[in-house]
Amino acid sequence: MNNQGVLVVGGGLAGLTLALQLAPQRVTVLAPRTGNTTGSSGWAQGGLAAALASGDSPRAHAADTIEAGGGLNSVEAVALVTQKAPQMIKNLVQHGVAFDRDHDGNLHMGLEGAHSQPRIVHAEGDRTGPKIMAALQKKVAQAEHINMITNMRAKSLLQDQHGRIAGVAAIDDLGQEQFLNAQVTILASGGLGHLYGHTTNPTTIRGDMLGSAIRAGAQLSDLEFVQFHPTAMAVTASPLPLVSEALRGAGARLVLSDGGFLFPGLGDLAARDEVARKIHESIHRGAPVFLDAGPIGDDVSLRFPTVAKLAGEHGLDLQHDLLPVAPAQHYHMGGVTTDLKGQSSLEHLYVIGETACTGLHGANRLASNSLLEALVFAHEAAEDLAGREFALPGKPTPPDKLLDDCDELPDLMDKHAGVVREEAGLKKIIDRLFEHCQGQIQLLSARDLTGLSIAVAARARKNSIGGHYRIDHPEPPTNKDRKAWNITRLTKEAVS
Incomplete structure (x- = not known):
C-alpha cells in the first residue's frame, strides 16, 4: 500500500492544472501514458471560448452556453465559467502558450457553432490542445511538489468500511494490481469515448473511472446527454479523425455528393446536436455528407495543419478533396455530480473535467467550452483543497472481482x-448487460456499468433535448427538471 496524500487520477488539462495550482503541497498524478497521449486534452483541435473582444461580454458568452444547452444548464456554473474565462486565457499565456494573433498583435478570435460572435482563441490553428499540454507538461516537469506516475492505470476507486474514498486500485505495466492510498482523491480521468464503437477520443478513454464512481455510490447527473461531434472523418480508423468545427467557422461548408449544401445560410454552424442529427439523417437516407474546405482558401492546410495531416494519412487532400464526414461520440455532458468546487457526494472525492457534471453544459456542450471548464474547475478545486484538512480514511475494503467487458457493448x-434513440434499442443494451452479469449489476466492469447507466437514464427521459434525441418521443420536455441518479436508483430503473 502506497500512501499518496493528495492523488490526482488523470494527466490531462484538468489534472495537471490542479496539480500545479496546489503548490507547494505535495501531490501525486497518476496518468497511464506520457506526453499528449494521456487523454483527450492533447488531441483538442478546437480552442477556448472567452469574452475578450471589445464587443463581447461574459453575459453574452453565458447566453450562448445556455441556448446551446437547451436551458438545462446550472446558471451558477455558467456564470462562474464565463466570468473566469478571460483570466484563464491570461494564465495560459503566462505559462508560455502562444495563441494565434492578428497583424496588430491582438488575439485572433475564431467563430464556432452556436456562438453569436467570434470568441474562440486557438494556438497554431487546430493544434490548441497539444500546444497547451506541452506548456503545462514543461511546468510539471519543473515542479518539485508533483510526483508523476506513468506506469500505472487506475482501475477502480477504493473505499473504507464507512464508504469514504481511500484512493485507487491500479494496474502497473506488468499487469500487477497496486493499491494507492490517499487522503483525498481527485478524478480528472476524462470522458467515455471507447464505450462506443465510433469515437474521436484516445483509446485510454472508456468511462472506467466514471463507472467506478457509479459503483461506489456517487450522485450522478445528466447521464443521458452524450455529444456526437458532427464531423468525424468517415474513414476506416479507430479512433476516428476529428475535423475541427473551426473549419466551418472559417468558411468550409457541408455538402452532398452533387455539390449541394446540406444547410442553407449559416446552418453549418448550428449547435452540434442539430448538425449531427442532420448529417445522421442524410447518411441514413443514403446521401453521404462531405466537408468542402475549399472556400477557406489556398492556405487552408497551413491554417489547419492537424486536419490536413489526418486527411493525408487517409489519401485525402484537405484543399482539393471533399472529406467524408459522419457523427461520432466526442464528449459526455453528464457525470459525477459536483458542486462548484469539485466536491462530489462521496467523502474524500473531488471530480473535475469531463468526468464531472456541474451543470455547465446542460443538454449539449457549446463548442470550445470543454478546455475552459477543465481550467476553471481545476482552479476552483485547488482553492478549496488548499484550505482543508483531510484525515486519512480507514483501511480500504478489497475491491470485488469484476466480469470482463461485454464485447458487443x-x-x-x-x-x-x-x-x-428509442425504447426498444435502449432496452436491448440493458437486457444484454443484464444477461452478461446474470442480474448482478455490481459485477459489471466499470466501462459496462457506465454504458448501462447511460442506457437507463436515456430510457427514463421520454422527451428530446440537446444530445438526447428519442425518435419515439421527439417532443421537447415540458419542464427543465434534471434527474439525480445513483447506483440504487439506476438498478431500480433498469429492472422496471
Whole structure:
C-alpha cells in the first residue's frame, strides 16, 4: 500500500492544472501514458471560448452556453465559467502558450457553432490542445511538489468500511494490481469515448473511472446527454479523425455528393446536436455528407495543419478533396455530480473535467467550452483543497472481482444510444448487460456499468433535448427538471 496524500487520477488539462495550482503541497498524478497521449486534452483541435473582444461580454458568452444547452444548464456554473474565462486565457499565456494573433498583435478570435460572435482563441490553428499540454507538461516537469506516475492505470476507486474514498486500485505495466492510498482523491480521468464503437477520443478513454464512481455510490447527473461531434472523418480508423468545427467557422461548408449544401445560410454552424442529427439523417437516407474546405482558401492546410495531416494519412487532400464526414461520440455532458468546487457526494472525492457534471453544459456542450471548464474547475478545486484538512480514511475494503467487458457493448451503444434513440434499442443494451452479469449489476466492469447507466437514464427521459434525441418521443420536455441518479436508483430503473 502506497500512501499518496493528495492523488490526482488523470494527466490531462484538468489534472495537471490542479496539480500545479496546489503548490507547494505535495501531490501525486497518476496518468497511464506520457506526453499528449494521456487523454483527450492533447488531441483538442478546437480552442477556448472567452469574452475578450471589445464587443463581447461574459453575459453574452453565458447566453450562448445556455441556448446551446437547451436551458438545462446550472446558471451558477455558467456564470462562474464565463466570468473566469478571460483570466484563464491570461494564465495560459503566462505559462508560455502562444495563441494565434492578428497583424496588430491582438488575439485572433475564431467563430464556432452556436456562438453569436467570434470568441474562440486557438494556438497554431487546430493544434490548441497539444500546444497547451506541452506548456503545462514543461511546468510539471519543473515542479518539485508533483510526483508523476506513468506506469500505472487506475482501475477502480477504493473505499473504507464507512464508504469514504481511500484512493485507487491500479494496474502497473506488468499487469500487477497496486493499491494507492490517499487522503483525498481527485478524478480528472476524462470522458467515455471507447464505450462506443465510433469515437474521436484516445483509446485510454472508456468511462472506467466514471463507472467506478457509479459503483461506489456517487450522485450522478445528466447521464443521458452524450455529444456526437458532427464531423468525424468517415474513414476506416479507430479512433476516428476529428475535423475541427473551426473549419466551418472559417468558411468550409457541408455538402452532398452533387455539390449541394446540406444547410442553407449559416446552418453549418448550428449547435452540434442539430448538425449531427442532420448529417445522421442524410447518411441514413443514403446521401453521404462531405466537408468542402475549399472556400477557406489556398492556405487552408497551413491554417489547419492537424486536419490536413489526418486527411493525408487517409489519401485525402484537405484543399482539393471533399472529406467524408459522419457523427461520432466526442464528449459526455453528464457525470459525477459536483458542486462548484469539485466536491462530489462521496467523502474524500473531488471530480473535475469531463468526468464531472456541474451543470455547465446542460443538454449539449457549446463548442470550445470543454478546455475552459477543465481550467476553471481545476482552479476552483485547488482553492478549496488548499484550505482543508483531510484525515486519512480507514483501511480500504478489497475491491470485488469484476466480469470482463461485454464485447458487443460498443456496437450496441453506437446503434441504440447514439445520435438517435428509442425504447426498444435502449432496452436491448440493458437486457444484454443484464444477461452478461446474470442480474448482478455490481459485477459489471466499470466501462459496462457506465454504458448501462447511460442506457437507463436515456430510457427514463421520454422527451428530446440537446444530445438526447428519442425518435419515439421527439417532443421537447415540458419542464427543465434534471434527474439525480445513483447506483440504487439506476438498478431500480433498469429492472422496471
